[in-house]
Amino acid sequence: QQQVKQSPQSLIVQKGGISIINCAYENTAFDYFPWYQQFPGKGPALLIAIRPDVSEKKEGRFTISFNKSAKQFSLHIMDSQPGDSATYFCAASSGGYNKLIFGAGTRLAVHP
Amino acid sequence: NAGVTQTPKFQVLKTGQSMTLQCAQDMNHEYMSWYRQDPGMGLRLIHYSVGAGITDQGEVPNGYNVSRSTTEDFPLRLLSAAPSQTSVYFCASSYDSSTQPQHFGDGTRLSIL
Numbered sequence: 001q002q003q004v005k006q007s008p009q010s011l012i013v014q015k016g017g018i019s020i021i022n023c024a025y026e027n028t029a030f031d032y033f034p035w036y037q038q039f040p041g042k043g044p045a046l047l048i049a050i051r052p053d054v055s056e057k058k059e060g061r062f063t064i065s066f067n068k069s070a071k072q073f074s075l076h077i078m079d080s081q082p083g084d085s086a087t088y089f090c091a092a093s094s095g096g097y098n099k100l101i102f103g104a105g106t107r108l109a110v111h112p
Numbered sequence: 113n114a115g116v117t118q119t120p121k122f123q124v125l126k127t128g129q130s131m132t133l134q135c136a137q138d139m140n141h142e143y144m145s146w147y148r149q150d151p152g153m154g155l156r157l158i159h160y161s162v163g164a165g166i167t168d169q170g171e172v173p174n175g176y177n178v179s180r181s182t183t184e185d186f187p188l189r190l191l192s193a194a195p196s197q198t199s200v201y202f203c204a205s206s207y208d209s210s211t212q213p214q215h216f217g218d219g220t221r222l223s224i225l
Contacts, residue, residue, distance in 0.1 A: 006154070034213065043116075043202050043216030044155070089154055096210040098143055099170065102154030 003027055004092050006103025013110050019077040021106045023090035026071065030092040034100070035064065035075045038087045047088070048075070080110045114138050116217035118203050124223045125193045133188040133220050135203030143206045144186040145214065148172065148199040155202060161186055162209055193224045 005024045013019045023033075031052055036044035050057045050064040050073065057064045063076040077084055087107050091100040119134045135144065145160035147170075157170030161180040175197060177189040186205075190197060200221050204214040 004154075009152075041218065043204075043218045045216065046213050049213065091154075097213045098145060098204075098206060098209045099157060099160065100155070100214075101171075102147075102156070104152050104154045 003101045004090060004103045006090050006106060008106060009104070010107045011109070013080045013108065015080065015082060015110055015112050017080050017110075019075075019080045019084065019108055019110070021075045021088055021090070021108070022072065023074065023092075023103050024070075024072045025092050027092070027094065027101075028071070029094040030101075031095070032093045032097060033064070033066065033073050034091050034097075035062075036089045036091065036102075038089065038105075044089060077108075080108075082110045082112050084108060085110050116203055116205050116215050118201075118217035118220050120220060121218070122221050124225065125190075126225055127193060127195060129193050131190050131193060131222075133190075133201055133203075133222070135186045135188065135217060136184050137186075137205040137215075138184065139205065139207075139215070140183060141205035141207050141215075142183065143209045143214070144180070145170070145204050146176070146178065146186070146188045147202045147204065148197075149202060149219070150199050158188065158201075195224050198222060198224045 034049035035047045037047045038044045061078045066073045090103040142163045146158040147155040149155045159178040161167045204216045206214040
């Protein structure tokens with residue numbers, strides 16, 4: 001049973017558009033919600049993360065929106081670029097930054 | 113700093129063979145972990161270690177063995193490989209488990225025939 005459900009599986013966006021990836025979780029003990037970006041042949045790299053005491057966090061073109069009552073969080077990529085084409089994973093953990101539970105991943109393709 | 117180094121990058125095994133996947137980090141990180149990545153399932157935690165001499169099981173530990181004799185190295189052993197262990201394996205490390213996020217290596221792609 002997947003504790004963190006991610007959608008969509010794949011996403012195609014035009015250059016300059018907004019990419020939106022959603023995740024939902026069940027375990028209310030989760031207190032750390034990161035997003036990882038992975039390019040082919042590479043390991044996941046931390047992109048941005050949020051804790052449940054805030055509803056939104058923005059870093060450059062990347063924003064996490066967090067809805068504690070709905071147990072959902074999402075990644076928004078503004079002004080999407082071809083270089084953003086990668087697989088994105090949401091994750092969650094409780095009591096620290098490690099022992100992460102990952103979503104299934106979203107393959108994003110940004111077309112020029 | 114080389115970061116997290118995993119060797120080999122690719123390996124093909126036959127069912128029943130044994131193998132050790134190597135992971136080394138030069139950042140003096142106490143926390144190290146192993147994940148496997150399978151299509152449609154994201155990454156799942158196999159084993160982790162909070163310091164030399166201390167290891168514990170993650171979400172999917174069966175069929176894998178680990179030890180942590182030094183701070184730098186955290187090898188993952190497959191004692192008798194099975195086709196279900198075909199996967200991409202990632203090692204990760206962090207300074208500790210509560211103050212800093214993990215850095216991932218570039219993975220070992222393992223195929224078991």
